[in-house]
Amino acid sequence: xxxxxxxxxxxxxxxxxxxxxxxxxxxxxxxxxxxxxxxxxxxxxxxxxxxxxxxxxxxxxxxxxxxxxxxxxxxxxxxxxxxxxxxxxxxxxxxxxxxxxxxxxxxxxxxxxxxxxxxxxxxxxxxxxxxxxxxxxxxxxxxxxxxxxxxxxxxxxxxxxxxxxxxxxxxxxxxxxxxxxxxxxxxxxxxxxxxxxxxxxxxxxxxxxxxxxxxxxxxxxxxxxxxxxxxxxxxxxxxxxxxxxxxxxxxxxxxxxxxxxxxxxxxxxxxxxxxxxxxxxxxxxxxxxxxxxxxxxxxxxxxxxxxxxxxxxxxxxxxxxxxxxxxxxxxxxxxxxxxxxxxxxxxxxxxxxxxxxxxxxxxxxxxxxxxxxxxxxxxxxxxxxxxxxxxxxxxxxxxxxxxxxxxxxxxxxxxxxxxxxxxxxxxxxxxxxxxxxxxxxxxxxxxxxxxxxxxxxxxxxxxxxxxxxxxxxxxxxxxxxxxxxxxxxxxxxxxxxxxxxxxxxxxxxxxxxxxxxxxxxxxxxxxxxxxxxxxxxxxxxxxxxx
Amino acid sequence: xxxxxxxxxxxxxxxxxxxxxxxxxxxxxxxxxxxxxxxxxxxxxxxxxxxxxxxxxxxxxxxxxxxxxxxxxxxxxxxxxxxxxxxxxxxxxxxxxxxxxxxxxxxxxx
Numbered sequence: 001x002x003x004x005x006x007x008x009x010x011x012x013x014x015x016x017x018x019x020x021x022x023x024x025x026x027x028x029x030x031x032x033x034x035x036x037x038x039x040x041x042x043x044x045x046x047x048x049x050x051x052x053x054x055x056x057x058x059x060x061x062x063x064x065x066x067x068x069x070x071x072x073x074x075x076x077x078x079x080x081x082x083x084x085x086x087x088x089x090x091x092x093x094x095x096x097x098x099x100x101x102x103x104x105x106x107x108x109x110x111x112x113x114x115x116x117x118x119x120x121x122x123x124x125x126x127x128x129x130x131x132x133x134x135x136x137x138x139x140x141x142x143x144x145x146x147x148x149x150x151x152x153x154x155x156x157x158x159x160x161x162x163x164x165x166x167x168x169x170x171x172x173x174x175x176x177x178x179x180x181x182x183x184x185x186x187x188x189x190x191x192x193x194x195x196x197x198x199x200x201x202x203x204x205x206x207x208x209x210x211x212x213x214x215x216x217x218x219x220x221x222x223x224x225x226x227x228x229x230x231x232x233x234x235x236x237x238x239x240x241x242x243x244x245x246x247x248x249x250x251x252x253x254x255x256x257x258x259x260x261x262x263x264x265x266x267x268x269x270x271x272x273x274x275x276x277x278x279x280x281x282x283x284x285x286x287x288x289x290x291x292x293x294x295x296x297x298x299x300x301x302x303x304x305x306x307x308x309x310x311x312x313x314x315x316x317x318x319x320x321x322x323x324x325x326x327x328x329x330x331x332x333x334x335x336x337x338x339x340x341x342x343x344x345x346x347x348x349x350x351x352x353x354x355x356x357x358x359x360x361x362x363x364x365x366x367x368x369x370x371x372x373x374x375x376x377x378x379x380x381x382x383x384x385x386x387x388x389x390x391x392x393x394x395x396x397x398x399x400x401x402x403x404x405x406x407x408x409x410x411x412x413x414x415x416x417x418x419x420x421x422x423x424x425x426x427x428x429x430x431x432x433x434x435x436x437x438x439x440x441x442x443x444x445x446x447x448x449x450x451x452x453x454x455x456x457x458x459x460x461x462x463x464x465x466x467x468x469x470x471x472x473x474x475x476x477x478x479x480x481x482x483x484x485x486x487x488x489x490x491x492x493x494x495x496x497x498x499x500x501x502x503x504x505x506x507x508x509x510x511x512x513x514x515x516x517x518x519x520x521x522x523x524x525x526x527x528x529x530x531x532x533x534x535x536x537x538x539x540x541x542x543x544x545x546x
Numbered sequence: 547x548x549x550x551x552x553x554x555x556x557x558x559x560x561x562x563x564x565x566x567x568x569x570x571x572x573x574x575x576x577x578x579x580x581x582x583x584x585x586x587x588x589x590x591x592x593x594x595x596x597x598x599x600x601x602x603x604x605x606x607x608x609x610x611x612x613x614x615x616x617x618x619x620x621x622x623x624x625x626x627x628x629x630x631x632x633x634x635x636x637x638x639x640x641x642x643x644x645x646x647x648x649x650x651x652x653x654x655x656x
Contacts (some may be wrong), residue, residue: 051569052564055567117639117643120649131633133633136634206568237609239590245651245653297646300629301591301629303632310581369652
């Protein structure tokens with residue numbers, strides 16, 4: 001990017017200044033593991049969260065499986081092979097191996113820290129799942145104990161770069177006090193999560209693609225943004241998009257007739273299609289007494305909406321819906337270029353759902369368990385990488401810092417835009433399953449026409465609201481930018497692979513066995529990039545996920 | 547969405563003001579926090595888990611307010627604090643994470 005035309009930041013631009021070696025943006029699993037890992041390497045760590053580190057993000061209010069597989073060659077081979085085909089063969093063995101190993105190590109660490117893993121009837125610890133509230137409360141404590149300073153309710157508004165374009169901090173605001181802050185740092189980790197477009201899926205409304213925009217504004221690249229159309233299944237009235245238990249559900253129409261082929265995983269397409277014209281009801285009537293009892297202790301949160309609505313989900317039919325979870329359960333995100341999860345920009349690292357998960361999942365979500373394993377692994381590596389970078393980049397605090405935001409922070413433009421109007425406009429393009437579950441070239445072009453027009457307005461104008469409302473304006477801009485990377489990438493991939501489905505190209509095309517890397521803001525570019533070491537190279541002809 | 551901050555139960559500790567990930571509450575000097583931005587509530591129930599006085603109630607409806615969720619309703623009274631109790635948080639309780647049977651379900655799910 002052109003540094004020379006950027007606004008130089010002066011001390012007077014913010015009311016509080018922080019100095020750190022490593023700045024971690026985002027306090028979910030990836031961010032807290034990054035903080036712990038960076039601090040263990042002697043870095044002074046500052047962690048900022050838009051909400052509250054401990055409750056923020058998709059993990060905290062949920063329970064999650066963990067891709068935790070013993071150090072047994074056969075078991076790990078089986079675990080890796082299980083989703084290769086669904087993922088369109090875009091994952092890589094080396095990355096899966098190192099995630100499985102790092103997850104094993106980190107789960108041992110959690111055990112040492114006192115996470116209360118259950119014990120089975122044979123006296124064995126069972127460590128394939130984590131309860132979100134307990135896990136994230138523990139991770140906040142762990143980050144603090146490691147010496148990280150935590151700033152809650154402190155969204156970042158833009159990254160800062162030095163004269164050479166290396167990332168050297170961030171500028172933000174405390175959304176409760178309204179005071180602005182500057183953090184100067186030797187390196188920055190983006191652990192801001194994915195983008196679920198304010199769909200109210202459980203824990204997802206803080207996940208508005210902020211890190212993608214922050215990264216793209218300093219020249220970072222994205223990868224796999226076409227794999228961004230995950231929809232969570234849940235009661236129509238509720239936020240709880242936890243879908244594991246729907247493996248024991250049957251699905252019905254309003255007259256109580258079974259909907260053939262409808263199911264939680266492979267049959268979710270049938271649900272999406274049916275919902276386009278009529279309501280769909282579910283009932284967990286395939287769960288026996290034992291399974292019901294396990295469900296109560298496995299995911300207490302699953303039952304909260306039912307208990308409060310006075311519904312017995314095991315015997316009564318309740319309406320369900322699909323809420324867009326975008327890249328939170330998709331696999332696209334910031335492109336990482338080495339084992340430390342560095343982005344293409346010096347001093348900038350990406351972890352968790354903010355980063356691409358194609359490396360271990362390819363083109364199809366691995367569900368919560370792969371994402372949880374990726375978050376703790378990539379966070380650990382990104383924190384370490386950032387600490388090393390910061391150590392090598394001494395004297396950073398004397399560097400000049402430049403501001404990098406391209407949208408939402410301007411004050412002098414004449415044209416005014418309303419963040420809420422932009423958000424509704426983006427949602428209207430990305431929520432409908434008729435546009436996003438199965439895509440088509442014509443509808444992608446149709447949506448992109450309007451989204452690009454909005455970008456031009458947003459880019460040239462200024463948001464209507466000032467003060468802390470600037471946070472919502474930046475979220476709106478991030479979602480708008482994300483939708484354009486998504487749909488441009490989806491337009492370029494003229495095949496069906498993993499979760500990306502094209503109506504007019506229903507089969508997998510062996511000639512498109514590559515990643516799609518994207519970037520840019522005003523002009524979005526997308527280009528194919530070979531998978532460096534594809535798992536099962538040449539194993540084509542597989543069935544794409546329904 | 548969040549519907550109730552019980553003036554009767556609230557101790558004005560303001561933990562919910564800090565713990566809410568979407569910044570729904572405003573602290574009020576000397577009194578219970580105010581639900582200042584209900585539309586921003588993402589119905590994640592985290593405020594209830596962090597409230598030591600079981601003074602909060604989040605209605606299950608995620609997309610719109612629920613006018614029937616009033617503190618005087620016996621149904622609501624019975625539900626206040628129920629989620630915190632079910633995960634075993636609070637003094638004298640043990641986190642139910644220790645009894646997490648997800649592994650049984652994960653083995654049978656696919």
